[in-house]
Amino acid sequence: MADKVRFFNTMARKVQEFESINPDKVGLYTCGPTVYNYAHIGNFRAYTFEDILCRTLRLAGYEVKQVMNLTDVDDKTIRDSQKENLPLKEFTARYIKAFFEDLAKLRIHPAAVYPAATEHIAEMIELIGKLFEKGYAYCAEDKSVYFAIDKFPAYGKLANIDRENQRAGVRIKTDEYAKDSVADFALWKAWDEKDGDVVWDSPWGKGRPGWHIECSAMAMKYLGATFDIHTGGIDNMFPHHEDEIAQSEGANECKYVNYWLHCAHLMVNGEKMSKSLGNFFTLRDLEAQGRSGREIRYVLMGTHYRKKLNFTFDALDQAREALRKFDDCFVRLSAAGGDGSADSAAQETAAKAIEAFKSAMFDDLNTAEASAAIYSLLHEANKLLAAEGLSGQGAGYLLDAFRTFDKVWACLDVDAALQADNSIPSEIEAMAAARVEARKNKNWAESDRLRDEIKSLGYVVEDVPGGGYRLKKL
Ligand code: AMP
Ligand code: ZN
Numbered sequence: 001m002a003d004k005v006r007f008f009n010t011m012a013r014k015v016q017e018f019e020s021i022n023p024d025k026v027g028l029y030t031c032g033p034t035v036y037n038y039a040h041i042g043n044f045r046a047y048t049f050e051d052i053l054c055r056t057l058r059l060a061g062y063e064v065k066q067v068m069n070l071t072d073v074d075d076k077t078i079r080d081s082q083k084e085n086l087p088l089k090e091f092t093a094r095y096i097k098a099f100f101e102d103l104a105k106l107r108i109h110p111a112a113v114y115p116a117a118t119e120h121i122a123e124m125i126e127l128i129g130k131l132f133e134k135g136y137a138y139c140a141e142d143k144s145v146y147f148a149i150d151k152f153p154a155y156g157k158l159a160n161i162d163r164e165n166q167r168a169g170v171r172i173k174t175d176e177y178a179k180d181s182v183a184d185f186a187l188w189k190a191w192d193e194k195d196g197d198v199v200w201d202s203p204w205g206k207g208r209p210g211w212h213i214e215c216s217a218m219a220m221k222y223l224g225a226t227f228d229i230h231t232g233g234i235d236n237m238f239p240h241h242e243d244e245i246a247q248s249e250g251a252n253e254c255k256y257v258n259y260w261l262h263c264a265h266l267m268v269n270g271e272k273m274s275k276s277l278g279n280f281f282t283l284r285d286l287e288a289q290g291r292s293g294r295e296i297r298y299v300l301m302g303t304h305y306r307k308k309l310n311f312t313f314d315a316l317d318q319a320r321e322a323l324r325k326f327d328d329c330f331v332r333l334s335a336a337g338g339d340g341s342a343d344s345a346a347q348e349t350a351a352k353a354i355e356a357f358k359s360a361m362f363d364d365l366n367t368a369e370a371s372a373a374i375y376s377l378l379h380e381a382n383k384l385l386a387a388e389g390l391s392g393q394g395a396g397y398l399l400d401a402f403r404t405f406d407k408v409w410a411c412l413d414v415d416a417a418l419q420a421d422n423s424i425p426s427e428i429e430a431m432a433a434a435r436v437e438a439r440k441n442k443n444w445a446e447s448d449r450l451r452d453e454i455k456s457l458g459y460v461v462e463d464v465p466g467g468g469y470r471l472k473k474l
Contacts, residue, residue, distance in 0.1 A: 002061035005362040007229075008306060010237060010260040011158055015364050018259060020228050025063050027227035028054065029219040029257075031236050032068040032114065035095035036076040040280035041296060041311065042266040042273030044106055046233040048297060049263040049305040049365075051108040053231065055408040056361045066111040067222045070096055073118050074175060074211050078198050088198050089118070102283045105293030106300075107410040115218045117209065121200050123217040124209045128187045128202075130251040143190035145204050146171050149182070152246045156182070158260060159238035175211035177239055185243050186210040212243035216251075219244070225252040234262045235272075263305040273311060281311070295319040297411040304368050327417040329378055330402065332385050334418050336395035337466025342384050343394030349384070350401035353377040357405055374405050374412070388465040424471045428454060432461045432469050440467075 002024045008015045020026050030050045033039050039047075047068075054064045071077070072092040081091035096116075103110065117124075128145060131137035136151050149155040156162070161182055170183040177183070191199045191206040199206050209217075219227065225248070232241065241260065248256040265272045268279040286296060298319040303309040353373050360369035381398045384390050390398075399414055406412045435450035454461050455474070462470045 002057075003358070003362060005057065005060050006364055007259055007261055008364050010262050011257075016259070018228075020062065021226065021258070024061060026057050026065070026229060027223040028057075028064055028066045028229045028231065029215070029223055029227060030066060030068045030111070030230075031215060031232040031240065032070050033095075033099055034071040034074055034076055035092045035099060036074075036080045037095060037275065038098050038282040038284060039102060040273060040275065040282050041286065041300075042280060043233075044102065044108075044283065044296075045266040045300055045309065046231075046263050047103065047108055048106060048300045050231050051106075051410075052301070052305070052365055052367065052408060053229070053261065054109060055410070056365055059358065059404075059407050060362060065113075065223070067113045067115065067219065068111040069215055069218050070099075070114055070116045071211060071214060072096070072116045073198060073208055078195055082196060098284075102293075105283060105287075106297050107293065109410075113222050115222065117214040117218070120214070120218050120221065121209065123221050124213045125188075125200075125202050127213060127217045127220070127247065127251055128204075128209075131187065131247065134250060134253075136246075136250040137187055139204055140171060142173070143205050144173060144186050144207065145188035146184040147187055147243070147246055147250070148184055149246065152250050154249065155246050156242065158245055159242050161238070161242070175240075182239070185212060185239060187213050187247070212240055213247060215240070216244045216247040216256075219256075220248060220252070226255050227257060229259045229261060230257040231261045231263075234264055237262050261305075264308045266300075267308050267310045270310075286316075291316050294411045294413065295323065298323060298409075301367050301409055301411070302371050305365055307368075323411070323413075326378060326402070326412050327420075329381050329385070330399060330412075330414050330417040331421040331470065331472070332464070333381060333390070333395040333399050334421070335464045335468055335470040336385065336390040336392055337464055337468040338388045338390045338394075339466070340389065340391035340394055342387055342389030343391055343397070346381075346384055346390060346394040347397045349377065349380045350397040353380070353401050354404050361408060370405075370408070374402075374409070377401055377405075390465075421470075421472070424459065424473075428457060428459050428471060432471055435461060436467065436469055 005018045006015050007018050033043060054066050057064050077088060077092055081088045084091060128137055136147055137145050138148055139145050172183040173186045173189060187210050188202055188204055189207050189210060198208060200208060245256050267273060271277055271279060273280045295316050299315045356373035357370050360366040360373060402412050402414050406414060431450050431454050435447050438446040451461055458474050460472050460474055464470050
């Protein structure tokens with residue numbers, strides 16, 4: 001049986017114990033990227049949060065089916081493909097490829113399915129047909145199809161919209177709008193010249209789907225009419241998620257989603273990082289400045305997902321420094337060769353740290369507190385190493401605890417650190433081994449000569465308890 005976990009459910013506006021529909025299984029839908037450009041690291045805060053969620057559920061013992069859509073047709077994809085004179089598919093393929101590359105660099109575990117909107121037009125048409133049957137959809141003078149929000153009394157329950165102020169009969173064709181312009185929204189947009197050759201037939205004439213219907217149709221197809229968790233950045237809550245609820249619950253006459261989780265924004269100098277403000281960095285921008293996906297992920301992990309996170313280069317510097325300390329500790333642990341007098345303390349410390357880590361993560365993904373548990377183990381491990389009583393087995397308990405953390409953190413990279421440390425040229429290894437022999441024979445002059453020679457070749461040799469050695473690049 002899976003462990004108990006709790007989440008802040010935006011719908012309930014409080015932390016609730018999570019109960020899955022099917023025992024130990026979770027259906028999760030996450031709104032994916034609109035593929036008209038490279039995603040920026042603000043977008044990746046949302047995808048990283050969703051990755052943390054999946055990984056935490058798996059750590060708790062759930063089997064997770066994550067579905068993330070690709071919005072490959074909307075106002076922006078059409079506009080920018082035309083600017084470049086490229087067919088829509090060819091244009092979006094470039095950014096879909098880049099998106100997957102970036103996900104891998106940020107160690108974001110792939111979803112089970114990445115349905116593309118343009119490959120699910122039939123499902124969307126079918127869903128709109130159902131909404132017609134049930135009296136929620138209507139065709140307007142502009143030939144587009146709209147959802148009549150006054151027919152759906154629960155409209156506004158997610159975003160807490162004041163229904164008194166809803167303006168009857170007002171329609172909005174654009175996909176994104178603010179709460180004060182709440183209105184009937186487009187399900188199917190009638191073709192106009194601006195759409196060029198991006199067009200599909202439907203019972204209501206030629207056109208293309210609205211953004212919101214994409215997610216309702218694809219979520220239903222892959223996860224069923226009611227599923228466990230739906231996520232996105234906080235800006236997706238309105239109108240996008242509100243509209244999804246109206247469409248799905250209107251058509252299926254059952255609850256759409258049991259738990260809604262939204263992450264706060266990544267900020268730059270007090271403003272949301274966004275394409276429209278121009279204050280964004282893509283992963284590629286940061287890589288060009290010598291930053292790595294590992295460091296960026298480490299920064300994104302440290303702040304609780306419901307808190308705004310201010311992006312700074314200082315934070316990236318600190319991440320580099322922190323990760324270096326972890327690497328160093330892992331390498332030293334792997335070389336431990338003490339008498340084992342500290343092993344039981346290490347085992348106990350590791351078990352306690354894992355417990356603290358899990359209880360923080362299972363409590364609404366409290367990465368800030370989990371991060372404290374990780375740091376505290378680093379501190380303890382360094383103390384135990386300094387006392388020189390750790391054997392390989394004792395050190396192994398500690399290394400395994402860091403490996404457990406990394407099931408969620410995915411950037412501590414215990415084994416990569418050990419491998420990098422092992423990639424020392426064989427002649428250097430041979431000299432270090434010869435130096436150990438020299439020391440055994442109390443040939444201090446030879447030992448010093450070998451140390452200097454190793455140093456002149458760019459490595460430093462350190463003695464470790466128990467007569468072993470450790471090599472590091474200078
Ligand atoms: P979009 O491509 O604009 O639909 O955004 C994709 C995802 O990124 C959505 O879940 C947004 O809510 C999220 N998002 C956009 N900007 C930010 C930001 N600055 N911080 C966190 N999430 C964001
Ligand atoms: Zn969506």
